[in-house]
Amino acid sequence: MNNGIFTISLDFELLWGIFDKVGNSYKPSYFQYTRLLVLDTLETFAKNEIKATWATVGMLFAQNEEEWKHYSPIQIPSYRDPNLSAYEFVKNSGLKPEVHFAPELIQAIIATPGQELGSHTYAHYYTLMRGQSPEQFRQDLQATQKISQDKFGIRLKSLIFPRNHINELYLPICLEEGYTQVRSNPRNWYWQETQHEDLSKKWFRSADCFFRVGEKTSYPKTQMQILENEPLLIPASRILRPISKSNKVFNRVRLNRVKEEMLSAAKAKEIYHLWWHPHNFATDPIAAMIELNEIMSHFQTLKSEYGMVSMNMEGVREMVVC
Template sequence: MTGTFTISLDFELLWGIFDKVGTRYHPEYFSNTRKVIPEMLDLYGKMGISVTWATVGMLFADNEEEWKSYSPEFLPSYRDKKLSAYAWAKAYGLRPEVHFAPELIHQILQTPGQDLGSHTYAHYYTLMRGQSPEQFRQDLQATQKIAREKFGVSLKSLVFPRNHINELYLGICLEEGYEFVRGNPKNWFWQETQHESFSKKLFRSADCFFPLGSRSSYAEHEIKEFTGEPLILPASRILRPLSKGNRLFNHIRLSRILAEMEYAAKNGEVYHLWWHPHNFGHDPKQSMLELKKLLFHFLTLQEKYGMESLSMEELGKRVKNRLIPA
């Protein structure tokens, strides 16, 4: 079996960090993000790279009126109100440059090999107190509705915001059309991400440079299908943002990813890399140069070992086909 290279991106703009930064964000950061995404798409299209864009549903809207029209009837009732995208919008208002991006979604759909997925409608936290299964269901329905009515697509791939995977909600995901869900890496410091600790953060950061856990890639047969649930496709590694001015940091971090990709290619395993497009906002030029290095390395592995580029949906469908008894 040949190795597989899968990329999934958490496309969210300000919706992904509003509860952390409030109004203290730099507009240039997201302006850079909006400019670099078409560059990324052009690169993926030319190089034949399949990518899943797990997109916050609110970005599909053109304006505040449309955003409201697709919002669910039952909004998430978090105990901690600052986690609610709706409460934030009511308090601070909406700005098109950081809250809406339908033109970028059109570009994603027009680029060969791209898989438009969901990051929930409102960057929904399924493990936070106060919210309910029915509120989550309506959030998923809102995203499917706006995707279907505005863009003519049904979304199959889902990424839980902040990697908060509520296993009790997996059945709801499948019922609402999501057949494939990105799982967390299997190491202990990636589990129960809603309960953060200094040790987890330390190990996650250090593991980007030195092997502290088990191998990051995995064989396809390790992916299991359970009745009534979507297929969980574990992540392998997050591509952390560049550190400006720290060439050694950046070199070691990228070298580790390239070595892991090569191991997966040689051993016929899956290597699932993910990041946020806005991670390129601080230094788009150098970030794109690094992405090109990474993708050219994939092309070398493709030529040498037959490694394939598959989106989450493509990988999931292949796994499902192999799970069906002959």
Template sequence: MPGTLTISLDFELLWGIFDKVGTRYRPEYFSNTRKVIPQMLDLFARHEIHVTWATVGMLFAENEEEWKEYSPSFLPSYREKKYSAYHWAKEHGIRPEVHFAPELIRQIIQTPYQELGSHSYAHYYTLMRGQSPEQFREDLRASQRIAGEKFGVKLKSLVFPRNHINELYLGICLEEGFEVVRGNPKNWFWQETQHEDESKKWFRSADCFFPLGSRTSYPFEELTFHSKEPVILPASRILRPYTNSNPFFNGVRLARILNEMERAAQLQEIYHLWWHPHNFGNNPQASMQELKKIISTYDRLREIHGMESLSMEELGYRVAKNSFIKI
């Protein structure tokens, strides 16, 4: 295989950060996000960039009534209720502008080269105490049901919220139709536990600017296929938000990504970039300019090295097909 650029986006709006910000969010942050997503889609389509949109299932709903209709009856029983999307909604209410986005999901489906994936139905945390495998299964079923009945889509790719990967649940993912899962980078500071480790968070942030771990791209041959689990596609790098306070570090952070892409293309390896669309909410114009530089670099690497763009589903299919060929 030539070098491969895989992009996965964690599309969640407030469902992804309610337990961190509560009601202390700025409405314009999410209105900016809603405006910038069609711009991303247009850019991806024009440059033939294949992207997986791992979307929280609750965003598929048109309104609160439909949200309740598709929610599972067996809800996550976290010991700490603050992590439950259902508990938060009961305490603070539903706001359509930050909790629902069916019109954006339709745009994703209608845009060439885009894959609609899952980020669970309720931004489900599989490493939190109190929840159970069956509750997780019900959550995945709710995602598949609302995607299938409302949009006619069978979801194939899954991204675990907060990258909390419970390896005991991988079999459930496959049984519920998810054939590909995004994994974490292999460096020790990306191996997640139930509660976030502050030292790991520091290393993750610093590694976006300076190399603290091993090479982030990886050869296709490292990916394996197991008949009882999804294909795991490790992430390489998160595109962290643009910040006005330190333009120098913005440049260093972006240069690190571009250099890693270049190395992946030269070595014919996979480079898996990810971010949250709402990361563009504070500085949408500057963030889009950074994304254009990333896409421009990909265009050059495609021309010089034959680099490909593949969604998670497409890359997972290649892995499975290659395994069967070997057999």
């Protein structure tokens, strides 16, 4: 295929993605908005014939605490810092359906054309944190596959590591447990080893949202290689950062950066991989959806003028294999 490719992946987590940062101090309305925004986003994708991968925390598949316990693995992550463990959080704080379970939203993802249901691990698992083990990670992946197959009849193929903590030693485990493609980080140095968040990396990542400070974010299809005993690594290009309510200039500049990168990829017939967390849109739901529709309109222009096509992560792998 000699066309530019627009790929979208979403890290769908609800509270499981930020419990170790916010605890119980979150605003319930934030996740109420998120649940509605998932449906709005799906409708927008369907209208624009956008294919996307929804990497979903496996615990969201459960209907209630009974199911959550039933599918949880025997070996859970033994982080040195127990505050990183979803299981320890539940032990101390309990489970609340509105922030911990979302099977109806998963069903909506499945029912929307072009959407791929992927995995964000079962328990928002951190593969680079001390104390956890390869076997614990394997059992986490198995738990996600089991609940997905039992409840929705789907064997998941795409995986996104939480917090972009990619443990390369664990890649063979991913493939053995059915994951044929994994999102990897951009190639720039400030996206590597994301568990070590020094100020220079944060500064360069923030600056790159406004102007180019590293390598070009899109990449040619020829860089995509399937290595023996590993899933295909599909690099991310750009995170769509949350709306700033207080800085309209910030919002416009960072959105223009995304659109310029999409245009560059379309002209060069390269891959551009945009990602975000659905809950990021809850910062300012109306403005976020206006921005998403602007990105969709831009894609339609690039599709018409340069033949750019939309692919989810599974579609990208199929293209590479062919």
